[in-house]
Amino acid sequence: MEPTASLLVIVGSTRPGRLGLPVAHWFVERAKQDGRFEVDLADLALIALPLLDESAHPRLQQYRHQHTKDWSARVAAADGVVLVTAEYNHGYPAPLKNALDYLHAEWMHKPVGFVSYGGVSAGTRAVQQLVQVVRALRMLPLVESVAMSNPDRFLQAGAFEPDEAARAAAAGLLDAVYDASVTATRRS
Ligand SMILES: Cc1cc2nc3c(=O)[nH]c(=O)nc-3n(C[C@H](O)[C@H](O)[C@H](O)COP(=O)(O)O)c2cc1C
Numbered sequence: 001m002e003p004t005a006s007l008l009v010i011v012g013s014t015r016p017g018r019l020g021l022p023v024a025h026w027f028v029e030r031a032k033q034d035g036r037f038e039v040d041l042a043d044l045a046l047i048a049l050p051l052l053d054e055s056a057h058p059r060l061q062q063y064r065h066q067h068t069k070d071w072s073a074r075v076a077a078a079d080g081v082v083l084v085t086a087e088y089n090h091g092y093p094a095p096l097k098n099a100l101d102y103l104h105a106e107w108m109h110k111p112v113g114f115v116s117y118g119g120v121s122a123g124t125r126a127v128q129q130l131v132q133v134v135r136a137l138r139m140l141p142l143v144e145s146v147a148m149s150n151p152d153r154f155l156q157a158g159a160f161e162p163d164e165a166a167r168a169a170a171a172g173l174l175d176a177v178y179d180a181s182v183t184a185t186r187r188s
Pocket of ligand 1: 021
């Protein structure tokens with residue numbers, strides 16, 4: 001039997017009515033159906049981290065606040081991470097940067113994939129910026145990704161049902177994050 005990898009899926013946008021949530025629910029469903037993952041959906045709107053309010057650098061792990069300790073435990077438990085990101089003004093949403101900046105060692109050496117969406121650019125400019133940031137955290141950004149342009153066309157009665165291209169991309173990303181997660185777990 002294949003080992004199970006724990007996958008943390010983070011929804012990066014927090015505004016009321018965001019498309020990020022149905023997109024993330026769709027991806028989480030795909031991951032659960034895949035059968036190789038235990039999935040934790042981290043909705044930054046619910047987690048509601050304040051703007052970084054720890055005085056010590058996160059690499060010291062001298063966390064004073066319970067919200068930081070909770071976030072640290074959740075990220076530490078993951079073998080792999082998928083960031084679901086919108087594109088805001090050619091970048092990624094600020095709550096996502098804040099959530100990344102809170103921690104350090106917890107992210108280290110973890111494979112990270114991207115599910116992006118936006119206008120014609122499909123959120124790819126946001127992903128390019130994120131790649132720079134996750135490299136600074138010593139994460140391992142995956143090439144396989146899901147990028148959707150104008151994804152509101154896939155919304156039907158609140159459910160998100162994208163086309164075959166997105167479904168195939170999600171399968172490729174899940175394969176990549178699984179392989180990298182299992183390899184990283186064996187090394188540690
Ligand atoms: C503040 C803001 C800035 C945006 N900037 C861009 C952009 O630069 N490029 C783009 O493709 N879409 C842009 N959009 C459109 C978003 O891609 C689209 O609204 C998407 O649904 C936002 O994600 P969310 O619904 O999860 O918040 C922007 C939307 C907002 C609210």
